Every structure is written in C-alpha cells, then in structure tokens.
C-alpha cells in the first residue's frame with residue numbers, strides 16, 4: 001500500500017515536471033494535482049478516478065496536459081529505428097501503429113521516457129475483444145454474441161498483421177503474444193482521447209484518470225471541445241432531436257491555442273465528489289466493447305429485438321433506429337415503422353406522412369402495435385436460456401465468489417450452484433489445464449470471473465428493458481382502451497395477462513441500483 005502511494009506520488013511529480021497541472025495560477029513542483037482534483041478510489045464507479053479537491057464550478061478548467069506530455073504515434077516515432085520500421089509497414093492502420101508504439105515503449109522497460117506513466121496502466125481489461133468463448137456465449141443475445149465474436153476476431157487479425165513488424169523490432173517474446181496485443185489494444189481502446197492530427201488518438205497521462213458518466217445528466221448546452229474517440233455523436237432518431245443544434249457532448253479536448261489537452265468541470269461538484277468525463281454517447285454493448293464496463297443506468301442504452309423481415313421492408317427507417325430505449329419505450333422510428341407495418345399495404349401510402357411524423361394512426365392500429373410489441377418482447381425473453389430470476393441468483397453467486405479468499409470454500413460453494421457455474425468451472429479448468437481450486441485466487445482468474453459477471457450483467461439489463469417495454473405497452477393498451485373507442489375485450493384481457501407475467505419477473509435490487 002505504502003509502495004503504491006510512493007509510486008503514485010512520483011508519477012504525479014513526474015507529471016508536474018512535464019507541465020501537467022490542475023491549476024492555472026500556481027505550479028506545485030511536487031505534484032500536478034491538489035488544487036482542483038486529486039486521485040481517489042470509487043469502488044462502484046470506475047475504481048481509481050479523480051475527485052474534486054475543492055468545490056468546483058461548472059465550466060471551470062480542472063486539468064491541462066501539454067502536447068509534449070501526450071503519448072502519440074508521432075511522439076514515439078521520434079525514435080528513428082521505430083520510425084523507419086513503421087514506414088516499411090504502410091498497410092497498418094493508425095490504431096495498429098499506436099498499439100505497436102505502446103508495446104515498443106513497454107519493451108524498453110525502465111529506459112522508456114514514459115515509464116513512470118506506463119507502470120500505472122491497468123494490468124488487464126474487460127473489453128469484448130478479451131472475452132473467451134465462455135464469456136461470449138454468456139451474453140446469450142444473438143447480436144451481442146456476434147459483436148463479441150467480431151471484436152475477438154478483429155483483434156486476432158490485427159495482431160497477426162502487426163506481428164512481423166514487432167519481430168523486426170525485436171520485442172521480447174512475451175510482448176509478441178496475442179495476450180500482450182490484447183492488453184495494448186485494450187489500453188488504446190479504453191484510454192485514448194481524440195486529437196485532430198491522428199485518428200488513433202493519444203494517451204494522456206493523468207487526463208486518462210477521469211472515469212465516465214454518460215452525457216445527458218448535465219444541463220443542456222454545455223459546449224466544449226470534442227473528445228469522441230470511439231464514439232459517434234448522438235444519432236438518436238427520436239422526435240425533437242432532429243432539429244437539435246449539434247451541441248457538443250463532451251467536456252475535454254485538445255486546444256490548439258494553448259497546445260494542450262484541457263478538461264473542464266461539466267457541472268458543479270462538491271469537494272470529494274468524483275469528477276467525471278463524458279467520453280461520448282454509448283449503449284451498454286458499446287461501453288463493454290470499447291471500455292470494458294457498463295452502466296446500470298445508461299440513458300443512451302438501446303435494446304434490439306428480432307423483427308420480422310417485412311417490418312424492415314415496409315419502412316425506410318434504418319435498422320439501427322428500430323430499438324427500445326432503456327426506459328422500455330420503443331424508439332420513435334420503431335413506433336413509426338410498426339404503425340405503418342400494421343396498416344394494410346394498400347393504405348400505407350395515404351398514412352405515410354402521418355406515420356413518419358410520429359403520429360398515432362388510429363386507436364386500433366396503436367393497440368395492435370402495442371400488443372404485438374409486448375408479445376414480441378415476451379417471445380424474445382422466452383427464447384433466452386435463462387430467466388431474470390436465474391440471472392439474478394447467478395449474479396449474487398458470482399459476487400460471493402469475488403469476495404472469497406479461501407479457494408476450497410470457493411469451489412465448494414461454486415459446485416453447489418450447478419448449471420452455468422459448473423460450466424464456467426469446466427471451461428476455466430480447460431483453459432488453465434489445472435484445477436480451478438488451485439488457481440482461483442490468481443489475478444488472471446479473478447479477471448475471468450469479472451468478464452463473466454459483465455456478460456451476465458449485460459444480459460440481465462437487456463431482459464429488464466424488455467420487461468419494462470412490456471410494462472410500457474400494457475399501460476398504453478389500458479389507457480387507450482380506457483378511451484373507450486374501438487378497444488376490443490380480448491385486447492384488455494391480453495394486456496392484463498401480460499401485466500401478470502411482467503409482475504412475476506423480478507429485477508434484483510443490485511441491478512436496478514435502488
């Protein structure tokens with residue numbers, strides 16, 4: 001513990017020497033922090049992060065990192081032999097190049113200029129590309145499994161393409177492995193910030209200690225520079241957003257006039273509160289893919305359910321706009337597409353304009369699409385191998401495993417759960433070639449458990465949104481039926497049947513955050 005603190009202190013001193021500072025007025029030579037922010041620990045919101053060192057006002061500059069302190073391909077390539085070697089591999093992407101640059105610096109060990117920074121990087125990452133087959137399958141939902149497989153395959157092929165260059169650069173054998181590549185690309189994916197001169201972005205000492213909060217919580221109109229390294233600007237198709245001015249979603253960016261990366265408080269903070277940064281607008285699957293975590297409450301989450309082919313073909317809305325919001329409400333485009341689809345084909349043209357503008361077409365039409373949507377969500381839930389209750393139990397079991405210090409106790413408890421827990425232990429033993437009892441406490445094994453937990457959390461969030469959607473549809477059906485016009489008996493019956501089913505699907509408190 002003392003050693004850790006000592007290393008952190010020398011890192012902050014090194015950073016101060018490079019001109020990194022959280023103060024515009026005074027420069028403290030022994031630490032770059034202390035005036036606006038300090039390093040702190042937030043076990044339930046990202047682990048290590050930055051806390052307000054005093055009350056901060058929204059818009060205040062909280063950290064400045066000069067360009068000369070940024071680790072970019074350009075800055076690492078000041079090394080001539082690396083620069084020459086990279087030039088002979090022009091087909092590598094900017095991100096592959098930055099990944100090689102990072103490993104190149106790691107390969108130098110203590111002699112790397114960035115050594116004081118590099119030793120504070122996390123040991124491992126939980127991004128999708130690092131998922132093993134077991135964790136991939138634990139996601140259960142087809143499109144998530146597909147995204148994870150794609151991420152794994154992409155990482156492998158990028159590593160293979162870069163291997164020759166890394167051999168030419170005489171990397172230590174350990175740094176030539178896929179595992180080292182996954183670590184380096186995890187670092188790049190989860191920590192780089194946007195810079196205008198390199199699409200791979202930069203690693204920003206100290207600036208990469210800000211944890212994430214989704215954009216949208218702070219009052220509208222906070223304008224600042226952009227930092228959308230992996231992300232896209234909000235592309236939600238909901239009503240009211242079409243004409244929204246493209247106000248920026250982030251709170252930090254590279255500023256040419258001061259040649260530095262600057263970070264601002266996105267809202268007022270009380271002393272001790274965690275100062276958060278918005279890296280961009282992400283769904284939970286995207287957060288998992290790029291950053292290796294997800295949010296219990298993510299206003300930007302989107303859930304997709306399988307739709308019939310003729311729904312897609314009866315509308316011009318893009319497929320990725322047909323989703324369900326975190327609240328359970330179908331997206332604007334999904335409602336519009338369903339309203340059109342539920343209209344007889346020969347009448348669609350006449351109601352098209354109304355449907356695309358987001359209007360309800362008729363009570364009958366609205367009730368039928370609500371009913372269809374709730375049934376479709378129920379079918380999607382039933383098609384998954386485990387229920388919400390089972391996932392909740394499994395999650396609490398995984399949480400218990402994470403707390404165990406005694407491997408024998410761990411494995412005894414694990415075996416008593418059966419099902420997916422036993423399958424995990426088997427997969428785990430196969431991967432390690434040893435018994436899980438011997439290995440359970442190692443960091444690597446804790447990491448496997450962490451990834452499995454994330455997969456279960458993700459699918460549980462998915463299921464909860466479907467349940468909320470069913471609830472939403474039921475309420476709509478009942479309120480439309482209460483309007484008294486055109487509601488058919490069967491429909492009311494159907495909706496209460498759905499409500500009963502919905503009520504029986506409980507959501508664990510740990511996940512709802514309540």
Ligand SMILES: C[S@@+](CC[C@H](N)C(=O)[O-])C[C@H]1O[C@@H](n2cnc3c(N)ncnc32)[C@H](O)[C@@H]1O
Nearest residue numbers: 045046047048190191208209210211212291293
């Ligand atoms: C730029 S780093 C932030 C600093 C990081 N916590 C550290 O210790 O170096 C981004 C990583 O922090 C973690 N993180 C950031 N925000 C988070 C949040 N709201 N919840 C959970 N983990 C978060 C994720 O592991 C993510 O990949």
